[in-house]
Amino acid sequence: xxxxxxxxxxxxxxxxxxxxxxxxxxxxxxxxxxxxxxxxxxxxxxxxxxxxxxxxxxxxxxxxxxxxxxxxxxxxxxxxxxxxxxxxxxxxxxxxxxxxxxxxxxxxxxxxxxxxxxxxxxxxxxxxxxxxxxxxxxxxxxxxxxxxxxxxxxxxxxxxxxxxxxxxxxxxxxxxxxxxxxxxxxxxxxxxxxxxxxxxxxxxxxxxxxxxxxxxxxxxxxxxxxxxxxxxxxxxxxxxxxxxxxxxxxxxxxxxxxxxxxxxxxxxxxxxxxx
Numbered sequence: 001x002x003x004x005x006x007x008x009x010x011x012x013x014x015x016x017x018x019x020x021x022x023x024x025x026x027x028x029x030x031x032x033x034x035x036x037x038x039x040x041x042x043x044x045x046x047x048x049x050x051x052x053x054x055x056x057x058x059x060x061x062x063x064x065x066x067x068x069x070x071x072x073x074x075x076x077x078x079x080x081x082x083x084x085x086x087x088x089x090x091x092x093x094x095x096x097x098x099x100x101x102x103x104x105x106x107x108x109x110x111x112x113x114x115x116x117x118x119x120x121x122x123x124x125x126x127x128x129x130x131x132x133x134x135x136x137x138x139x140x141x142x143x144x145x146x147x148x149x150x151x152x153x154x155x156x157x158x159x160x161x162x163x164x165x166x167x168x169x170x171x172x173x174x175x176x177x178x179x180x181x182x183x184x185x186x187x188x189x190x191x192x193x194x195x196x197x198x199x200x201x202x203x204x205x206x207x208x209x210x211x212x213x214x215x216x217x218x219x220x221x222x223x224x225x226x227x228x229x230x231x232x233x234x235x236x237x238x239x240x241x242x243x244x245x246x247x248x249x250x251x252x253x254x255x256x257x258x259x260x261x262x263x264x265x266x267x268x269x270x271x272x273x274x275x
Contacts, residue, residue: 018099019069025086026052026067033087047085056081066100074100115142119255122263123147129267130248136195136260137208138164138188147266150238150246151177163208165192169216179237179245187234189219190227195260197228231262235269 027046031038034047034055047055053063058078065072066082079102083093097104115133123131123144130147132140140153140162153162168176168185178184199205213220237247248266255261 014099014101015069015071018096019067021095021099022067022082022086025088025092029085029087034085052082052085055085058082074102076102076105115255115258115261119258119263126265129265131263131265133255133261133263134164136192136199137205138166138192140164141261150240150266152241165189165219166212166215169212169219177238177240179239184236185218186222186225186227187229189222190229191231193223193226193228194230198260236266238266 026049029046031042031047031051034051036051049064049067050060053060056063056078058081062072063082066074076097079096079100080093083096088096094104119133120142123133123142127144127146130150131144132147133142134140143151143153151164151167153164153167165188168178168181168188173181196205196209209223213223231252233252234250235247236250237245239245246266247269249269250264250266252262252264255263
């Protein structure tokens with residue numbers, strides 16, 4: 001099967017799902033929910049198609065075709081209007097976008113500043129391997145004992161959480177726990193920039209970039225380079241306070257309900273077994 005065949009098959013499967021989803025969401029919204037009188041002889045549970053179209057500011061024919069799963073194009077603005085009329089929750093709105101094959105952007109999310117107890121339990125269970133929770137800005141939201149033994153993370157200020165980038169760029173090169181500093185720090189800055197695109201103009205992000213650039217000319221130089229890479233598994237070597245080196249495989253795991261946050265686990269690198 002060619003790529004084109006797969007794409008066509010996927011679209012053909014999504015359209016009936018889209019139709020069924022819209023019908024089910026329409027059926028649960030009553031006229032009273034949207035400030036309309038119930039009227040007489042209402043046989044349709046929930047809203048009628050023409051009512052959804054009117055409330056969403058779209059043509060009745062267009063909405064009917066959308067709900068019938070016909071191959072028509074929909075813009076994000078129109079889907080947002082339909083989602084508001086049908087009172088869709090955020091996960092339902094994202095599902096609508098996926099079924100309509102329209103790129104979904106949830107918009108900027110405020111950086112998380114705390115974690116749930118069960119996430120801390122996962123970190124503690126990973127001990128004696130270092131593990132921590134980072135948000136997109138490299139704020140360190142939680143750690144386990146092994147991580148705290150490996151890293152000393154001072155706060156930028158009394159009312160802030162520790163930040164890994166702030167620590168690594170403001171320490172002297174000799175005190176930096178990352179062994180290959182000249183190789184690893186550019187990667188971290190390029191990863192930061194990959195997240196920054198969703199937060200351009202937000203005061204917390206702009207203040208962080210400006211403050212760290214003033215505190216570290218090296219960070220300012222790397223930031224000005226404009227490099228962008230996505231996060232991914234890596235091998236990193238750290239230096240313990242005792243001077244012993246620890247070579248680790250770094251893996252990031254997303255956390256349900258915490259957008260742009262991840263558990264980062266550092267496990268000893270295993271040599272490839274002999275064939």
